[in-house]
Amino acid sequence: MFCRNCGKAIDDRAVICPHCGVPVRQEAPRNKLGFGLCIAGFVLSLLSLWLGVYYCVASIVAIVLSAIGMNIAKKNGDSHGLGTAGLVIGIVSLVLWIIVLAAVASAVNAIL
Numbered sequence: 811m812f813c814r815n816c817g818k819a820i821d822d823r824a825v826i827c828p829h830c831g832v833p834v835r836q837e838a839p840r841n842k843l844g845f846g847l848c849i850a851g852f853v854l855s856l857l858s859l860w861l862g863v864y865y866c867v868a869s870i871v872a873i874v875l876s877a878i879g880m881n882i883a884k885k886n887g888d889s890h891g892l893g894t895a896g897l898v899i900g901i902v903s904l905v906l907w908i909i910v911l912a913a914v915a916s917a918v919n920a921i922l
C-alpha cells in the first residue's frame with residue numbers, strides 16, 4: 811500500500827510509515843448511506859411505475875432519494891449508477907403520471 815501522508819510505497823503490515831513516520835491508518839469503513847439511498851431511490855422509482863394512486867408521490871420521493879444518494883455517493887467515491895437510474899426512472903414515471911392525469915382530466919372535461 812501507499813502512505814497517505816508522503817505517498818511512498820510501504821509494507822502492507824506497517825503501522826508507521828518508514829519514510830515520514832506518520833502512523834498508517836487502515837482504510838476507514840466507507841459511509842454506505844449514499845449507496846443505500848441510491849438503491850432505495852432506484853427501487854422506489856421502479857415501484858412508482860405501478861403504484862397507481864401513489865404513483866406521483868412515489869416518483870417524487872424516488873427522485874429526491876436518488877438525488878441525495880447520488881450526491882453522497884459521489885462525495886464518498888462510491889458507485890452512483892443506481893442513483894442515476896433511480897433519478898431517470900423517477901422522472902420518467904412522474905412525467906407519465908402527469909400525462910395520465912392530464913388525459914383523465916381532459917376526458918372528464920369532455921364528458922362534463
Ligand SMILES: [Zn+2]
Pocket residue numbers: 813814815816817818827828829830831832
Ligand atoms: Zn509516509
